[in-house]
Amino acid sequence: MEENIYDQLHVDLINSLQQLKQINAPDNFEHNVLLKLNSSSINKGINFKYGYSWSKLIPILAAAIIMVVAIIFLLNEQVKSDNPSLTNSKPIDHSSVNSTSKNKIDETVKTQTSSDNNISAPSSDQNNISNKETKAGLNNKKAELSKAIKKEMDSVSKK
């Protein structure tokens, strides 16, 4: 008797399960699947539209960046070599000292003074030793120049 009740319950249960309402997908389901597919493909590095992957592009981009950096570095070096270094001061033209004109001498002195100012500006890539050497050389040249100016002044005053 009890078995029959349970058999009936069993049948009722199976019927109830079979008659459960169908759960439907939302209206925009397909659209969302396609959207997810596109977004996941971008994340995965697959570009359906253009047929190449970001993973392949990354080394190319890296190489391009390295090349650009290298070109900038080389250009910088080129600029440095084109402009005379501040440590290599121009040799003093002694012939200008021999000029008889006082104005000329003044101009030479002015030019030299301005170049002296430039020389005194410390360059970042100069070491201390070269700075000292340069300064000593300049002092000598200054002394020579002042001597020459004195001589010239004397000769002018004698005249």
Added chain:
Amino acid sequence: MLEKKLNELTDEELINEFQQNNVSKAFEIIIQRYKNPLMNYVYRFLGDYEACVDIVQETFIKVYRYKNSYSSIAKFSTWIYTIAGNLARTEYQRKKRRNFFSIESTWDENEPYEIPDESFRPDVTTDSDLKEEIIQKALLKISASYREAVILRDIQGMSYEEISEIMKINVGTVKSRINRGRAQLQKLLKNIYKE
């Protein structure tokens, strides 16, 4: 014209079209055919509509991405149900871990089950919607492995062999899980069927 022709193809022929010729319309027809059955299967297993939508969408994404891993020896429905089942089981385990210390997770699926729920009273279960809700709640209270077998057999109407392939267990185990699952449900729902 092409769509009409594709609609007449079997699932296996459609996936073959998609594999060989990359016909995206074939994939769309597969979605149309399987979205509701898979929604039903996953929803009955998880009881969470939002999660169910995500899982079924993820199933189709996997079908798209791994289309070439399907071999024509197997039935397509078995393959797609296996994918959805794996995803649903993963989500179920994740939820279980997350709710481990929550108040909702006080029941243990291995312990005897007793539902002292007022809504199970026969006098309350007149509405069919309410009855459905009670059945769904009862389904969620039985062991996950029994539940899956019962859903596939009694709700999705699959054969023992198909269930055996989807769940990766032998047919004997499938049968015993179905019987145990039904027995658990019967106990839980006895008040509904007593009348």
